[in-house]
Amino acid sequence: MTSVNTILRGESEPLWKLFWVVFGVSLLSWGGLALMAQLEHHYVQRKQRLSPLAFADLIALAWIVPGPVGCNVAVQLGYALRGRTGAWVAGVASVAPFFLLMTVFAMFYRTPLVHTVASQALINHFSVVLAVLIGLAWYKQTRVLVRGPIEWVTAVLACVALAFAHSPAAYVLLLGGTFAAGWFLSPERKGKLEFSVALADRRLLFGLSILLALFAVPWPRQYELALLWPRLAGAGMTLFGGGFSALPVLKTLFVTPAVGISENDFTLAFALSPISPGPLLNVIPFLGYLINGWTGALIATLALFVPSGFLVVFAQRHVSELRAYSRFEDGLRMLRVATTAFLAFAVVRIVLHIPFQPVYLLTAAFAGACLFRAKVPVYAVYATVAAAFGLWVMGARM
Numbered sequence: 043m044t045s046v047n048t049i050l051r052g053e054s055e056p057l058w059k060l061f062w063v064v065f066g067v068s069l070l071s072w073g074g075l076a077l078m079a080q081l082e083h084h085y086v087q088r089k090q091r092l093s094p095l096a097f098a099d100l101i102a103l104a105w106i107v108p109g110p111v112g113c114n115v116a117v118q119l120g121y122a123l124r125g126r127t128g129a130w131v132a133g134v135a136s137v138a139p140f141f142l143l144m145t146v147f148a149m150f151y152r153t154p155l156v157h158t159v160a161s162q163a164l165i166n167h168f169s170v171v172l173a174v175l176i177g178l179a180w181y182k183q184t185r186v187l188v189r190g191p192i193e194w195v196t197a198v199l200a201c202v203a204l205a206f207a208h209s210p211a212a213y214v215l216l217l218g219g220t221f222a223a224g225w226f227l228s229p230e231r232k233g234k235l236e237f238s239v240a241l242a243d244r245r246l247l248f249g250l251s252i253l254l255a256l257f258a259v260p261w262p263r264q265y266e267l268a269l270l271w272p273r274l275a276g277a278g279m280t281l282f283g284g285g286f287s288a289l290p291v292l293k294t295l296f297v298t299p300a301v302g303i304s305e306n307d308f309t310l311a312f313a314l315s316p317i318s319p320g321p322l323l324n325v326i327p328f329l330g331y332l333i334n335g336w337t338g339a340l341i342a343t344l345a346l347f348v349p350s351g352f353l354v355v356f357a358q359r360h361v362s363e364l365r366a367y368s369r370f371e372d373g374l375r376m377l378r379v380a381t382t383a384f385l386a387f388a389v390v391r392i393v394l395h396i397p398f399q400p401v402y403l404l405t406a407a408f409a410g411a412c413l414f415r416a417k418v419p420v421y422a423v424y425a426t427v428a429a430a431f432g433l434w435v436m437g438a439r440m
Contacts, residue, residue: 068319078112101115187382197380225373253275256273315328
């Protein structure tokens with residue numbers, strides 16, 4: 043694997059410049075893929091700070107590590123240009139725009155005016171658009187990842203397992219089981235896994251394992267709110283395959299009587315997430331604010347994004363050793379296949395909560411035509427649906 047520190051120009055990137063470039067790019071990027079594309083355009087094509095192959099290595103590693111892919115690339119880019127300090131600077135810059143925007147939106151969401159406008163019917167229409175959007179993501183991922191009989195069996199079994207999942211432990215076992223299946227079903231090849239970890243890295247892995255265990259272990263209701271943030275950090279260790287795959291995982295944490303997030307609040311947050319710049323996990327500060335104001339928004343954002351930032355820097359130093367071992371590659375392949383089930387399950391969960399009425403079928407057909415065929419931006423689809431709903435309400439009252 044090509045070293046990500048292969049810099050084409052020798053001068054050091056100023057930290058302030060790194061921050062504002064990544065901040066500006068993130069502010070104008072709707073989704074992680076857009077963030078990656080704009081970072082590549084600036085640092086590879088315009089400034090020629092990294093080679094195309096080196097940047098491709100950043101993207102490949104970002105998909106391996108759990109968490110938001112676009113932010114993972116930004117962290118690695120900062121690490122390549124300015125070491126660990128650069129990784130922190132670029133990571134904060136990639137998160138700050140959507141953190142501020144989604145937190146401000148959550149502030150106004152609590153006002154009576156927004157609650158009046160955001161009626162249940164409008165939420166249902168937005169949920170339909172969200173289901174179509176996730177369905178499109180599922181279609182694209184299955185075309186790329188699910189090809190042979192083993193992949194299809196894995197995807198179907200993962201869907202069945204999620205249908206009967208009733209605790210966070212099921213998600214951890216599902217992902218761990220599919221990785222193990224890919225590892226053991228891998229064709230026997232010569233070679234020995236050589237992997238050495240420094241003491242500091244061992245402590246990091248131990249800490250992340252504790253957070254993962256806190257998420258997986260079922261807790262009595264009285265501890266759910268007290269342990270919400272460390273369990274959220276552990277949940278971040280299970281988020282592979284894009285932001286929409288996080289919907290069923292995060293729902294087990296936030297939509298509980300102890301935490302107090304309602305089904306409508308949670309679904310609306312995900313439905314509106316494509317409107318704000320940033321990855322689809324920009325819902326985290328929104329949900330955190332609903333729980334504990336600005337403090338909750340900040341802690342929730344740190345809990346989800348900081349562990350993946352640590353992990354992607356760790357992986358950057360060791361992934362070349364692991365990917366040289368065929369069993370590891372096969373395990374990752376099966377792991378990514380299993381994440382397609384999270385998308386399918388998210389669509390089913392949304393559809394089951396929407397009344398079966400012709401008007402929602404019309405919204406689904408319109409969203410499908412816009413997103414699948416015409417490639418209309420997501421925010422334009424939401425704006426059109428909201429405007430049509432407003433006109434329909436006004437016409438009904440006249």
